[in-house]
Amino acid sequence: MEYPIHRFRGVADLTDREVEILRTLGDRPVNRAKGEPIHREGQAVEGFHLHLAGWISSSIVLASGKRLIQKVHLPGAMLGTPSMVLSFAADNLVPLTPAVTAFVPFKRFGRLFVEAPRLAALLTIATQLERLALMDALAVTGQASAREQFARMLIDFHTRLTPIGAVVDNSFELPLTQEVMGDLLGLTSVHVNRTVKALERDGLIARRGQRFTLADMPGLRALCPLPPRRPRFNLEWLPPPG
Amino acid sequence: MEYPIHRFRGVADLTDREVEILRTLGDRPVNRAKGEPIHREGQAVEGFHLHLAGWISSSIVLASGKRLIQKVHLPGAMLGTPSMVLSFAADNLVPLTPAVTAFVPFKRFGRLFVEAPRLAALLTIATQLERLALMDALAVTGQASAREQFARMLIDFHTRLTPIGAVVDNSFELPLTQEVMGDLLGLTSVHVNRTVKALERDGLIARRGQRFTLADMPGLRALCPLPPRRPRFNLEWLPPPG
DNA sequence: CGAACTGTTGAATATCCTCAATTTCAGTGG
């Protein structure tokens, strides 16, 4: 199994050499069982993980015991990079489905800055994109209603699942329990349930098991508290391809 | 006025050449009036800003008109870097006090990756630290009570103001209106006021105008929903100094 | 000194949470 690099291609045309470096960046792929933590808050970390398959959550636990899922990652992500500035992991990485990851020691990552400067810049860009996602999540969590948040979550998954071919007719599998959705949005599972049922009743969405159909896209978009971000292709300030 | 580089020194020993590059990174400093936007959401951007003096907020406005202040920046920050992956600015940068900034075109920033790889890596690290701050803010905004959030905000400012010498006897000036604090925490100004008064009544803090005194640090820390982050000094995976 | 902003307080309300019970469903073993 190989690292899906569609996210980098989305930002710049990669040279063959750069593609080769990306493909050989990680160690041998590792299978991860659902629910088995990849790393835990507070553990020492020596590298990050390339996300090859499955759904993986990154969460933080508060003193009160409450958990917030900071992001649900999809294949192509780099997991655990925020911890590269710490002695101990900042978050809990837990697969929500069976998943596959490949380890990248920070040392190998550090060499990129010398050996493939443009690739290093692209990784910086990937980090900025994650930061933007967090900014938006923070704004929405802080100021939007449960209904608005839920609509945004659905459209966000719709947007992110499309490039990996997991959306058909505005319909996709969402392998998250309502409790997980609650931890992702900062709501209780009870309130998530009431919100889902309300959206269904109003004809905005339909469900069959964990398959969600966005029945009324204009309606959902109107509910969305924020417009989608449009990353820029081929940034002209990047260093020359190496 | 010069760019305060204490944040980078906090992560690695800089060489003279690196210090020199950092000091000459920005254009001539510009004075910013309180309330005069440095840039607005949706505007085209060609670079970011080094933060030399004053307090500057970065905010996002939702479709509903509600505003969330994503972060209140202090001198030493790099402002507007998330927008480097977009055609249009992601946030509104507005000084909360008179402030000074210096512009850095993205082109000049991009050259760093070739000319000073370790410095480029340090800027990546700065971004990861901001990302961590957002992760924590998201967790707290999503799951903590107003009282807990407020305690955390105070301890956060205490921590960040200390290295720039703005804290004396657990006491510091906080040039934010209660409405700004509300937008920062995802609360209304009315509820911020009630929360402040309650903390005062309980002897956890004292106020005189905008000067806050953290009268009961242990009590405030106990209220904090998250422990403080401890960035690591001298990361051994960084590329060699250039 | 007056205007505008900020802070403060009360009353009514809304949203979301907590607790608890019940139903549904997928998977297991008899």
Added chain:
DNA sequence: CCACTGAAATTGAGGATATTCAACAGTTCG
């Protein structure tokens, strides 16, 4: 094939936290 199990989804009732609306006091600044 069916009962059994545990997890997840669903629903109701009551309560807590935070919002909204509104009024008023205090500050700042031209």
